[in-house]
Amino acid sequence: MRLWTVYAKEMTETLRDRRSLFSALSYSLLGPLAVVFTVNVLAAATRPGALEPVAVCSGEARELVAHLTAAGFTLSPDAAICLHISHDYSTRVAEGGTANVRVLADLTASGTTVDKLQSEIQRYARTLAMQRALARGVAPAVLVPIAVDVQNTSSVSRRAEVIARLLIVFFLVTPFFVGVAAAADATAGERERRSLEPLLCYPLRRSSLVLGKWLAVATVGAAGTAICVIAGLMLMQRSALPELGVRLETGLEAAVTVTALLLPLTMLVAAVQVAIGLLAASYKDAQSYLTLLAFVPAIAGFVLSGERLAAASAFPIGFELAALAAPLLGSVTALPPFAAVAAAELAAAALVLWLATARLSGERILAQV
Incomplete structure (x- = not known):
């Protein structure tokens, strides 16, 4: 005891x-x-935040703007994120060339929206590439010779x-x-x-x-x-x-x-x-x-x-x-x-x-x- x-x-x-x-x-x-x-x-940090409005500061691209609007972007002439479209955008796209699109923004304050904007523009560009291939009788699969699929076994x-x-x-x-x-x-x-x-x-x-x-x-x-x-x-x-x-x-x-x-x-x-x-x-x-x-x-x-x-x-x-x-x-x-x-x-x-x-x-x- x-x-x-x-x-x-x-x-x-x-x-x-x-x-x-x-x-x-x-x-x-x-x-x-x-x-x-x-x-x-x-x-x-992983939650999708509200997208900031985007302004088309120069040029015109109706199809691209329609794609961005469908993706959830709002267009406003007073927005801090500026989308500059080259003056010959329509001509270059129609001729099958490369058109220039420039995004002007503060990446520190609007990084998430800019990343989403860049991703949607690239997605629209891939869609155009597929359409051009089909118009020339080329299968879209030719443009993507390798598809990578990663699967987690754990x-x-x-x-x-x-x-x-x-x-x-x-x-x-x-x-x-x-x-x-x-x-x-x-x-x-x-x-x-x-x-x-x-x-x-x-x-x-x-x-x-x-x-x-x-x-x-x-x-x-x-x-x-x-x-x-x-x-x-x-x-x-x-x-x-x-x-x-x-x-x-x-x-x-x-x-x-x-x-x-x-x-x-x-x-x-x-x-x-x-x-x-x-x-x-x-x-x-x-x-x-x-x-x-x-x-x-x-x-x-x-x-x-x-x-x-x-x-x-x-x-x-x-x-x-x-x-x-x-x-x-x-x-x-x-x-x-x-x-x-x-x-x-x-x-x-x-x-x-x-x-x-x-x-x-x-x-x-x-x-x-």
Whole structure:
């Protein structure tokens, strides 16, 4: 029961420390919000905006103007986008020559409309080319000797893969960030407050003390991770993913699966954080070291891909990066068994906790106070 007494003490202090709770919950909420904001920005960039009016500033081309009007353009003599048609346009078109059409506009302010205008003029030019070929007895297919048709064999679109990877990185970084304040306060912070020495005077095994602190940090990490996953997937349900043609699994089953896959890593991260906190010379140093540690999965998330990710999938972080794609994207990837990786991560956590216990058993830890 001594272990659970330490655990209850650490959890009580953590719940009283609003700074630690704010640090944990703020990341859990801000991370998914950042992903949803990115998705909505991408969707807004792909939405077809209203086309600006176009003015025919010189020349005359009734057929071309009719084509542009049918394509949705509005003609206005006061428009900022000017269409200059060469004076010999009709003659050149009738003779089968090339007529010049010039578009004058501010590409910074009207880039979308100008791109659409250029595309429609080129489409009209291709139609004229086909008509000329037919008039001369030439099959239109002669003008297009090769037609390229690209088909995607992947069940997951590239855009969905990128968005899912961004979400996975946030989920993976969560247990590293949410436990920073709790781990630093339970180890180096307690030593600076000079409350560690009286605690060591109690008839309490050092292993129970370390395990109690570890369980408290792991609880904060697991709770923060669960909040991040649930909030993230709920927000993704209300994002603009359908506008991007992206489908992600955001239901309860996906949330439970993602949280379960991250749980063993959360246990290992909590053990490493407790060990680093006991090794740090001060609370400030502990926070610095733990913050630097939190960037490891973020860097791995952007570095590991393809063959490198497949090679790293047998190790912590690499396995989670590859495995979390399955519940989110519905993809099937050959991975090491989850039980084997989870057992390895828990064994590594036990080893780290044993080293932390050895550190706490020595008298040198009190000499740093």
